[in-house]
Amino acid sequence: MPSELLPPGPELRTWNGSSIRVSTFYSVAGISTSMFLDMPIGRIIMEAGDGCTRDLIELQRNLPNEEIDTKKQVESLQAIVISHPHYDHYSGLLNLLNFLHLMQRSRPIRIIYPKGSSPIEGLVDHFLSTLWEKCPFDIELIPVEDETEMSIDGWLFKSVPVMHRNSRPGAVGNKVPAMAYSISFGNDRVVYSGDTGEARSLEPFFKGADLGIVETTFARTPEGHEDVHLDINGSCELGSSSLEHWHVHFTGPSFNKIRETCP
Ligand SMILES: [Zn+2]
Structure with missing residues (x-):
């Protein structure tokens, strides 16, 4: 594969707001x-893609002043937030839950996701039904639909439904339950589009x-992939x-083009 078509490799990016x-x-x-x-009150994991547990540990190696007590880090997790049930956004959930078990987390963990995401619920069922002992923490499933607003332990969560479909190169399938999210704490508000073809309708949210x-999946949207x-x-x-x-x-092409187009 020509190198310009390869997607980017792992690289730490950090944004420092005043509160998040x-x-x-x-x-x-x-x-x-x-x-x-x-946040000073704990960490939110946004999207549990493959390797999210590895990346969670890598934060300890790469960020200055990062808490290096893994047990404390695991206890301070506030929530796992997933935008939609596509493997690249939730397949790491199984290993992440197993890691919380290995570390003997004791507090309940929230998993927030779009209502109707049976693959995510199925993965949690699989984890609980195959665990060799009783899970030391409760899993609080929080399905959200429509526009939802919740205050959780001092941070504010908002969701907005977005249009997103199953797809592969050359083919588009059914709509999947999908959300854009906003997380606010202190002086900061961070918003995330999830996967979606909707730019215009999300502008008020952003x-x-x-x-x-x-x-930023496509360098240019292929015909029929607008949703x-x-x-x-x-x-x-x-x-x-x-x-x-x-x-x-x-993707490789969108990564390579983004810096010239949107510096
Ligand atoms: Zn997707």
């Missing part, structure tokens, strides 16, 4: 996405956010309605 720090190592369409939102995280993902134009337009923005969920 956002970090990510890896976000590639069809492979894996995970992001870590750190407007004025301190950090807008936008999916599936954003391309560079849509992603830059949506991102620029926030005060600062990040692109995630790359």
Whole structure:
């Protein structure tokens, strides 16, 4: 494969707001996405893609002043938030839950996801039914639908439903339950598009956010894939309605083009 078609490799990116720090190592369409939102009161894992547990540990190696007591880190997890039931966004959940078990987390863990995401619920069932002993923590499943707003332990969660479909190169399938999310704490608001083809309708949600995280799958949207993902134009337009923005969920072509188009 020519190197310009290869997706980007793992690389730590960090955004430091005044109340929230956002970090990510890896976000590639069809492979894996995970992001870590750190607040003084604990951490939110946004998307449990393959390798999210590895990346959680890598934060300890790479971030200055990071808490190196893994047990404490595991206890301070506030929630796992998943945008939709596609493997590249939730397949790491099984290993993550197993890791929380190995570390003997004792507090309940929340998993927030779009209502109707039976693959996510099925994975949690699989974890609980195959565990060799009783799970030391409760799993609180929080399915959300429509526009939802919740205050959780001092941070504010909002969701907005978005259009997203099953797809592969050359074919588009059914709509899947999918959400965009906003997390606010202290002075910061971080919004994330999840996977979606909708740039325009999300603009009010992104407007004025301190950090807008936008999916950037296509260099240019292929015909018929308008409901599936954003391309560079849509992603830059949506991102620029926030005060600062990040692109995630790359392919090789979109990663290589984004820096010239949306510096
Ligand atoms: Zn998807």
